[in-house]
Amino acid sequence: MSLSNRLLSRYFASAKSSKNNTRTKWKSVVGLEVHAQLETKSKLFSGARSAFGAAPNSCVALFDASIPGTLPVLNRKAVELAVKTSLALGCNVNAVSTFDRKHYFYADMPTGYQITQQRAPLARGGSLSFPVFVQGVTKTPYYKTAKLHQLQLEQDSGKSLHDPVERKSLVDLNRAGVPLMELVFEPDLETGEEAAALVKELILILSRMQSCSCKMEEGALRVDANISVHLENTPLGTRTEVKNIGSVRAVAQAVDYEIQRQISILDDGGTIHNETRAWDSVAKVTVAMRDKEVVQDYRFMPEPNLPPLHLKLYENQNAADTEADVVDVPKIQHTLPELPEQTRQRIVQVHQLSSAIAITLVNDITLYDHFRTIIDESTVPGRSPKLVANFLINELLTILNRTKLETADCVLTSGQLATIVDLLQENRLNVQYARRVLQELLESDRGMNKCPRELVSERNWFLITDESDIRQHCQDAIDGNPKLVEKYRKGKEKMLYALAGVVAKTSEEKIDMARAVEFLKQMLK
Numbered sequence: 001m002s003l004s005n006r007l008l009s010r011y012f013a014s015a016k017s018s019k020n021n022t023r024t025k026w027k028s029v030v031g032l033e034v035h036a037q038l039e040t041k042s043k044l045f046s047g048a049r050s051a052f053g054a055a056p057n058s059c060v061a062l063f064d065a066s067i068p069g070t071l072p073v074l075n076r077k078a079v080e081l082a083v084k085t086s087l088a089l090g091c092n093v094n095a096v097s098t099f100d101r102k103h104y105f106y107a108d109m110p111t112g113y114q115i116t117q118q119r120a121p122l123a124r125g126g127s128l129s130f131p132v133f134v135q136g137v138t139k140t141p142y143y144k145t146a147k148l149h150q151l152q153l154e155q156d157s158g159k160s161l162h163d164p165v166e167r168k169s170l171v172d173l174n175r176a177g178v179p180l181m182e183l184v185f186e187p188d189l190e191t192g193e194e195a196a197a198l199v200k201e202l203i204l205i206l207s208r209m210q211s212c213s214c215k216m217e218e219g220a221l222r223v224d225a226n227i228s229v230h231l232e233n234t235p236l237g238t239r240t241e242v243k244n245i246g247s248v249r250a251v252a253q254a255v256d257y258e259i260q261r262q263i264s265i266l267d268d269g270g271t272i273h274n275e276t277r278a279w280d281s282v283a284k285v286t287v288a289m290r291d292k293e294v295v296q297d298y299r300f301m302p303e304p305n306l307p308p309l310h311l312k313l314y315e316n317q318n319a320a321d322t323e324a325d326v327v328d329v330p331k332i333q334h335t336l337p338e339l340p341e342q343t344r345q346r347i348v349q350v351h352q353l354s355s356a357i358a359i360t361l362v363n364d365i366t367l368y369d370h371f372r373t374i375i376d377e378s379t380v381p382g383r384s385p386k387l388v389a390n391f392l393i394n395e396l397l398t399i400l401n402r403t404k405l406e407t408a409d410c411v412l413t414s415g416q417l418a419t420i421v422d423l424l425q426e427n428r429l430n431v432q433y434a435r436r437v438l439q440e441l442l443e444s445d446r447g448m449n450k451c452p453r454e455l456v457s458e459r460n461w462f463l464i465t466d467e468s469d470i471r472q473h474c475q476d477a478i479d480g481n482p483k484l485v486e487k488y489r490k491g492k493e494k495m496l497y498a499l500a501g502v503v504a505k506t507s508e509e510k511i512d513m514a515r516a517v518e519f520l521k522q523m524l525k
Helices: 003-015 076-088 192-209 248-267 329-333 340-351 355-363 365-376 385-402 414-425 431-443 452-459 467-480 482-489 495-506 513-523
Strands: 026-037 100-103 113-116 127-132 142-155 159-163 168-172 179-185 221-231 240-245 275-280 285-291 309-312
Touching: 026 192, 026 248, 076 142, 076 179, 076 192, 076 309, 076 329, 113 142, 127 192, 127 340, 127 355, 142 192, 192 221, 192 248, 192 340, 192 355, 221 248, 240 248, 240 285, 248 275, 248 285, 309 329, 340 355, 340 385, 355 365, 355 385, 365 385, 365 414, 385 414, 385 431, 414 431, 414 452, 431 452, 467 495, 467 513, 482 495, 495 513
Parallel strands: 240 275
Antiparallel strands: 026 179, 026 221, 100 113, 127 142, 142 179, 159 168, 221 240, 275 285
């Protein structure tokens, strides 16, 4: 059994033991730091392109390479996007913020320091409330709130490229100077699922703000998790930091693994060391990287080449403070879109859907886009929101999960999905054949160009609703199963559903079963 499986097995075993045993009273504390790459065309302090996948060292300005005599020039768009994000998270935007140098020495950091905001960041305070729903564990979602300590601007570092065959290491400075927001959350979380849910909600918000692409596979969003455990009613324990977690699912796995690793060590009388660890996504374990740096190690100092950043915070601010190059915070406030939680509340109030359904729809950007498009399509005003939501969640997601497809990779259009919903609502198609339509469209090379009505017509999958046809199927079932009929008439009412099963089988499950059951009851009297 692998180490990760042993730790998890031990955790579940200890969770079932007596509550009087102190080994079951460990409390976990989790805080996240998220680095989000801002959606700008150029870097934070230079005019070089900020482009993913470009040839190595093809997006590098003289300043990025730390050529002597070059000076930083702050990117206005990056400031505006960071302010917009701060407002969406309820932060207090500072009228004046400053930049600092954070010193450390890596080959991909030619200056020997990173320009960030440590002492006076762009924004402080704020909070993020988000739903947590653990499949198979929590029957209903619950809400958790994490306070935001600060939001700051900083530049990214370059990237080291290692060639084990040639035994060489090279440096690519394309990422050096790419604009980042660092969002530092207070340690208000307890589990990996809560950490993953926070990251999901943040991705939804950043996507709506259009401030970050949130493509974790491209490094546009990276998560560091600070984790510690302690006994109830005792001070917080020594924390470890798991760096650069690259997916939402990995956030949950890494945090939960690290919690159980620390508990296992402490239960055996060991000591937790303040260190930085990495998540091994293959082995599903955290591995030690280095001792954790403290603030003193970075030798922070004010950035001498950048003046303080001034923002306009009020509509009636003095004319002297409202120069053309000053970012207008009230103006940005007016451009904020509807936030994910507001969308959930609107779905519940307007469409009379449950909060669990609203959470499932909104938490998947593509799924919600389909729902909104299908419901808002004016040509069919009578579409049932409940039917649309149930179809997308229970049928589409089931098919996609079975075929291991993400909703974002699904080739089907909202128009095709709307047509299938209409066929269901018109009682021209049943759920079983709706699934077949979805499956065939997904497997077909022409799936995205195929009309579902044409496919149903070609395959003769339309629901049998003609009264005479339904009666004939029912009569055939009665004539062919006299023993079932006799038992039913003697009081065994379950035999009715056995006869209904015969009708479904002989009609290849294409019959309107609700009407078939009614006719069977009438004909058996």
